[in-house]
Amino acid sequence: MEFLIEAFKKALFLIINLDRELLEIIFLSLKVSFSALIVASIFGIPLGAFLGMKKFPGKNAVIIFLNTGMGLPPVVVGLFLYMLFSRSGPLGFLHLLYTPTAMIIAQFVLAFPIVTALSQASIMKVDPIIKLTAKTLGATPFQVALTIIKEARYGILAGVIAGLGRVMAEVGAILIVGGNIAGYTRVMTTTIALETDKGNFELALALGIILLTISFLINITLYFIQKKGVPANTTWL
Amino acid sequence: MALELIVSKIWKIYEGRPVLRDLSFVFDRKRIYVIMGPNGSGKTTFLKICALLEVPDKGKVFYLNSDKKRLPKDINLFRKITYVFPEVGIFNASVFDNVAYGLKIRGFKKKEIVARVEEVLDFVGLIHKKKQNALTLSSGEAKRMGIARAIVIEPEFIFLDEPTAFVDMKNTEIIEKILLQIKEREKSTIIIATHDTYFASKVGDIILKLENGKLLTENSA
Numbered sequence: 421m422e423f424l425i426e427a428f429k430k431a432l433f434l435i436i437n438l439d440r441e442l443l444e445i446i447f448l449s450l451k452v453s454f455s456a457l458i459v460a461s462i463f464g465i466p467l468g469a470f471l472g473m474k475k476f477p478g479k480n481a482v483i484i485f486l487n488t489g490m491g492l493p494p495v496v497v498g499l500f501l502y503m504l505f506s507r508s509g510p511l512g513f514l515h516l517l518y519t520p521t522a523m524i525i526a527q528f529v530l531a532f533p534i535v536t537a538l539s540q541a542s543i544m545k546v547d548p549i550i551k552l553t554a555k556t557l558g559a560t561p562f563q564v565a566l567t568i569i570k571e572a573r574y575g576i577l578a579g580v581i582a583g584l585g586r587v588m589a590e591v592g593a594i595l596i597v598g599g600n601i602a603g604y605t606r607v608m609t610t611t612i613a614l615e616t617d618k619g620n621f622e623l624a625l626a627l628g629i630i631l632l633t634i635s636f637l638i639n640i641t642l643y644f645i646q647k648k649g650v651p652a653n654t655t656w657l
Numbered sequence: 658m659a660l661e662l663i664v665s666k667i668w669k670i671y672e673g674r675p676v677l678r679d680l681s682f683v684f685d686r687k688r689i690y691v692i693m694g695p696n697g698s699g700k701t702t703f704l705k706i707c708a709l710l711e712v713p714d715k716g717k718v719f720y721l722n723s724d725k726k727r728l729p730k731d732i733n734l735f736r737k738i739t740y741v742f743p744e745v746g747i748f749n750a751s752v753f754d755n756v757a758y759g760l761k762i763r764g765f766k767k768k769e770i771v772a773r774v775e776e777v778l779d780f781v782g783l784i785h786k787k788k789q790n791a792l793t794l795s796s797g798e799a800k801r802m803g804i805a806r807a808i809v810i811e812p813e814f815i816f817l818d819e820p821t822a823f824v825d826m827k828n829t830e831i832i833e834k835i836l837l838q839i840k841e842r843e844k845s846t847i848i849i850a851t852h853d854t855y856f857a858s859k860v861g862d863i864i865l866k867l868e869n870g871k872l873l874t875e876n877s878a
Contacts, residue, residue: 553746556708557759558736558810567758571749 423621430622431629442626449607452520452594453587456527460535461580468539468576469569472546483540489533497529498596505597518599523607526593531583538582542575543568574645581642588634659846660720660728660737660813661685662707667716669702676702677713678870684814689840689847691861693854698867700850701818707848708740708816736763738814743822745803752778752794752802753787759810773809781805781835797828804835808845815839817849821856829856836860 434442471482503509505517516522546568554567569576591609598605600614608627615624662684669677676699684690684707694700705711706718709730720728720737728734739759748755753774760770778784781801786794791802800820807815820836821829837860839847851857857864866873 547746549742549744549746550748552710552740553742553748554758555735556710556738556740556742557762557806558732558739559762560732563762567748574749 427621427625431626434622434626435629439626442623442630444603445606445608445611445627446630448520448605449588449609452523452607453527453584455524456587457531457535457580457584459524459528460531460583464532464535464579464583465539465569465576468536468541468579469543469565469572471536471540472543472572473565473568483537486533486537486540490537492530492533493592494526494530494590494594495592495596497526498593501526501529501593501597517597518601518605520598520605522597523594523605526597527587527590530590530593531587534583534586535579538579539572539576542572542579545575546571574648577645578642581638581645585635585638588631588638659685659687660722661725662814662846663717663719663721664707665717665719667706667713667718669699669706669711670714671702675870677706680716680870680872682865682872684846684848686863687840687843687846688862689836689849689860690863690865691857692848692850692865692867692872693852693857694850694867695852699870700852700867703867703872704740704816704818704848704850708738708814709735710740736810737812738816739807739810739812740816741800741803741807741818741820743819745799747791747794747799747802749790749792751788752783752791755791755802756806756809759806763810777805777809780808780838782831795828796823797825797831800824800828800832801835804832804839808839811844813845815845815847817847819851820849821851821853829853833859 471479471486501522502517504511505514505522506512507517516525550571551564551568554564559567589609591613594605594607595610595613598607598610600606600610606614608631612624612627612631615621615627664680664682664684667677667680668675680703692700692703702711706713709718719730720734722728748758756774756777757770760773765773775784775787778787781804783794783798783801783805786798791799794802804817804820807817820832824832833856836847836849839845840860840862849857849860863874
C-alpha cells in the first residue's frame with residue numbers, strides 16, 4: 421500500500437512540474453490520435469451520410485462489415501498492418517514501420533468504422549419529414565443532404581468522440597506498428613505498458629491519471645453534446 | 658399574370674381503390690383554394706401530386722408561366738412552390754434559422770435575410786421567439802412558423818396540409834388572420850387541405866370538395 425501512495429505522490433510531482441518526457445509523450449499521443457480521428461472523420465462522415473441516405477444493393481453487407489469493424493481487436497489490426505508495412509510486406513517500400521505515420525494509420529483503421537457506423541445510424545434517425553421539408557423549401561439534392569447531415573450533427577459528433585475514446589485508450593495496434601521508441605513513437609498507453617513491466621510505476625501512474633482525465637473530459641463533452649441535441653421542453657407534434 | 662397549375666385527368670389508385678379518378682382542375686388565381694373532405698378522401702394525395710411530391714398513376718400535372726408555356730419540372734419550378742406538412746418538419750435550430758432556411762439556400766445576403774425573416778416573424782407573431790429552439794414551440798406556434806417559413810421565400814404556390822390540425826382555438830384564429838393577410842398581398846396562390854368546415858368558410862375564396870375521387874366546386878368568391 422505504501423509503495424502505491426509513494427508512486428502516486430511521484431506521479432503528481434511529475435504532472436505538477438510538467439516533466440519534459442511526460443509532456444513529449446502526451447503531445448505525441450494527442451498528435452497521433454487526433455490526426456487519425458481527423459482523417460477517419462473526413463472519410464467516415466461522408467461515407468456514413470451516403471450509407472444513411474442512399475439505397476443500393478449490398479448496403480446491409482457494408483453496414484454489417486462496419487459494425488464488425490467497430491469491435492476490431494487492436495492487436496489484430498496491428499498484426500495486419502505490421503505484415504503490410506514490414507520490409508518484406510507489400511507496402512514495405514514505404515518504410516512506415518515504427519513511425520508515427522504507421523501509428524496514425526493503425527488508429528485510423530480503428531476509428532474509421534466507429535465514426536462511419538455511428539454517423540450512418542444518426543443520419544438514419546433523422547425524421548424523413550426533414551428531407552421533404554428541405555426539398556419543398558427549394559433545396560437542391562446536395563443542399564438536402566447537407567441539411568440532413570446538419571440535423572444529425574449531435575449524433576455524428578458523438579460518433580467522433582466515441583472514436584477518439586477508442587483510439588486514445590488502445591495500446592495493441594500502436595505498440596506493434598510503432599515499436600514504442602523513446603522520443604519518437606512512445607505514447608501514453610505504450611509507456612504505461614512498458615513502465616509497468618519495468619516496475620517504474622511513477623511515470624506509468626502519472627500517465628494513467630492523465631489518460632483517465634482525458635477520458636473523463638471526453639465523456640463530459642459527449643454528455644453535453646447529447647444533451648444539447650434534444651432541447652429542453654421539446655414539443656413533439 | 659400568375660403561374661397556373663393545370664391538373665389534367667389524374668388517377669391515383671391505392672390497393673386497388675381509386676382515390677382520385679379522372680380529376681381535372683385549373684388553379685389560376687392568387688386566391689385561397691380550400692379542399693375539403695373527410696379523412697382518407699385523398700386530400701393529401703391530391704395536394705402532394707399538385708406540389709409535385711407524388712406522381713399520379715395516370716394523367717398530367719404541370720405549371721404554365723404567364724406566356725402559357727409549360728415549365729420544366731426542375732429546381733427553378735420547385736423553388737416557386739412550397740408545401741407545409743401537418744407535422745411542419747422542424748429543423749433542430751432556432752426559429753430564426755428555420756425561417757431563414759429557404760433564403761439561405763437561395764443565396765440571399767445576410768442583411769436581406771435578417772430583414773425579411775424578422776418582417777415575416779413579426780407578421781406571424783413570433784418575433785419574440787426568434788432565438789428559441791424551434792423544437793420547443795407549441796403546436797400552434799410551430800404551424801405559424803411553418804407558414805412564415807413558406808411565405809418568406811415568396812413562392813407562387815403555397816400548399817398547406819391541415820394547417821389547423823393539433824392546434825387550439827386561439828392559434829387557429831391567428832392562422833386564419835395570417836392567411837387572410839397573405840391573400841391581401843396577392844403574392845401567392847394558396848391551396849389548403851382541411852376537414853375543418855368553419856376554418857374553410859373563414860379563409861377560403863374557392864371551396865372545393867373531394868368526393869369519390871372527384872373535385873366538386875362548392876362556392877367561388
